[in-house]
Amino acid sequence: MAETKKINPVLKMALELGPIILFFAGFSRMKDQTFHIAGNEYSGFIVMTGVFIALIIATTGLLWALTGKLSRMQLMTLILVVVMGGLSVWLNDERFIKMKPTLLYLAFGGILGAGLLQGKSYLSSVMEEALPMQPEGWMILTRRLTAFFFALAVANEAVWRLMSTEAWVNFKTFGLTAALFGFFMAQSRLFERYGIKDDRPGT
Template sequence: MDDTTNEKKINPTLKFALEMGPIIVFFAAYLWLRERTFTIGDTEYEGFIIVTAGFVPLMIASSLALWRLTGKLSKMQVATLVLVVIFGGLSVWLNDDRFFKMKPTMIYLLFGGLLGVGLLRGESYLKYVMDEMLPLKHEGWMILTRRLTLFFFVLAVLNEVIWRTQSTDTWVYFKTFGLTAGVFIFFLTQGKLFQDYAVEEED
């Protein structure tokens, strides 16, 4: 999906801060403002909506900074940013937190759907995104893509269940820590696949 040859190298700590910083700031701001209500004009806004209103421009700024420093953004990063702007904007505009809570669902459905389309065509779109980080044989990419596609759909369903049945506090903790940990654990459990289908250096 992406040409990574033009990507500029930057400090890994700075890159991590730009990628994860907005999420950490969102979480901290929510804990600070969750019990407060703000009146703007004639409309009352809960702390969650105010935090969402701040998160959207922060996400845009961090993405632009990442693009300026590295020379590129992956298609996944661009798609995530677009959905943040759309669903975050709707939540603020309509004063309804449900739209922002739906955002992870839409993101994982989009990613899972795109990977699924590639599988139907006999391709692994995941390979184009991660090939430099994980050099695998074709069979390995296909297996990993099938697993990740299913995993994305599971996360989409799980997000719907959490935000529809649990409190906002629970959802914020789930979004901040649960989803991130879930993706990390998923790749951590694929060690045998990486070992079995790794491309040998001589190849």
């Protein structure tokens, strides 16, 4: 079994968020440009999608090299970016990469929902060490997060179908990140009520 290594949390965050930030910065500069590549015309969005795919592959590879493992979420994100982003570049159609968050959140919601139907919290199996909590708390959090993921999938569909590409990029970069942060901040009372405190002396 491969040994799991720890890395600096700041470095880990930089590797995870770096591709998104660079995609946003690149799109902001290239959104009104058209590029002629191999006899075809590509928008700045499509070109940056290709760059984004390369960045995700590189940073995910670095995370694996530095930690010795990848989470299911990281693997699923990598696969969807490569597949949906690749289709966008290959077919010169931006709709595919825009659907990636929808598929990702539907997958997360579906996996958590399948566990709930079996009376289990799959969330606890991946977060319990970092966030000790009573089983009842995990079930409540899992139900809420399942519904939240489905809501995010619906929101992403509405934004990319009804708004401009620039609006979607802003939503993807800032809106979804803020929504996830806000969701977990809103669970503070749940964590306080069901959290398992460390009762060891001196803590």
